[in-house]
Amino acid sequence: MLCNKPLMALLCIAMITSCKKDPNPQLPTKLLLRVATADNIQMDKFMYNEKGQVIRSYYYRGYTGDTAYQDYTYLNNRLHKITHHNAEHTMYFYAGSNLVKTEVSDATNGVTSYLDHIYRNGKLDETHTYYKENGQWDLTQENTYDYDAHGNVHKINVYHGPDLQTTVEFTYHNDHLDPLPTIFKTPLVEKEIHYNGEGGIEWTTANTYEYDTKGYPVKRETITRNADNNVLSRHTFFYSYKD
Numbered sequence: 001m002l003c004n005k006p007l008m009a010l011l012c013i014a015m016i017t018s019c020k021k022d023p024n025p026q027l028p029t030k031l032l033l034r035v036a037t038a039d040n041i042q043m044d045k046f047m048y049n050e051k052g053q054v055i056r057s058y059y060y061r062g063y064t065g066d067t068a069y070q071d072y073t074y075l076n077n078r079l080h081k082i083t084h085h086n087a088e089h090t091m092y093f094y095a096g097s098n099l100v101k102t103e104v105s106d107a108t109n110g111v112t113s114y115l116d117h118i119y120r121n122g123k124l125d126e127t128h129t130y131y132k133e134n135g136q137w138d139l140t141q142e143n144t145y146d147y148d149a150h151g152n153v154h155k156i157n158v159y160h161g162p163d164l165q166t167t168v169e170f171t172y173h174n175d176h177l178d179p180l181p182t183i184f185k186t187p188l189v190e191k192e193i194h195y196n197g198e199g200g201i202e203w204t205t206a207n208t209y210e211y212d213t214k215g216y217p218v219k220r221e222t223i224t225r226n227a228d229n230n231v232l233s234r235h236t237f238f239y240s241y242k243d
Helices: 008-016
Strands: 031-037 043-048 054-060 067-075 078-084 089-095 098-106 110-120 123-133 136-147 153-160 163-177 187-196 201-211 217-226 231-242
Touching: 163 201
Parallel strands: none
Antiparallel strands: 031 043, 031 231, 043 054, 054 067, 067 078, 078 089, 089 098, 098 110, 110 123, 123 136, 136 153, 153 163, 163 187, 187 201, 201 217, 217 231
């Protein structure tokens, strides 16, 4: 999906930039209909129900002109299931206002992986990812989360076994909410920095935005640079809404 948010990345981005507990998430008054690159080759589109909840999204999978879709269902007014184009589905489970477990299944094998979400002082502190191998559940990844002064996830540390593999650091435009449909609403990401396990920078992605009169993003410039500050990619995205 666009915006570095593949919607299995709803699994990822919801776990990355919206990990904080938010019992009363702010919902947009505008519904995001489309995010598209300047050439319209990469495009995400969203459909909604009468409550303003996204019920289907079409997203770009990484091949020119190739898109897929996902359907969303809700339970107790919260996201409960995403059904993917390939018959996989993701289920979300809650305890009170906290998302506590995410399961990924396919039509042949049932549940193939799951994430446990562990909270401390009302905020997500760790996630543990398990995959089934030869009928046994193996812990394959642990993430830990640090927060900024606004309560947003500032840093994610990714461990495989005892070894730190990756750290991702985020800064935000805290006066502008991200309009992309996710479990919680969070500010727009201004910059994300990816470090290797030794603390060296691997790459940095910076976003600059233009807004409409209500503060919604209508344009985004994204530039990714390597550790030597050389440009790896540069993209322009446009957002459109249903008022």
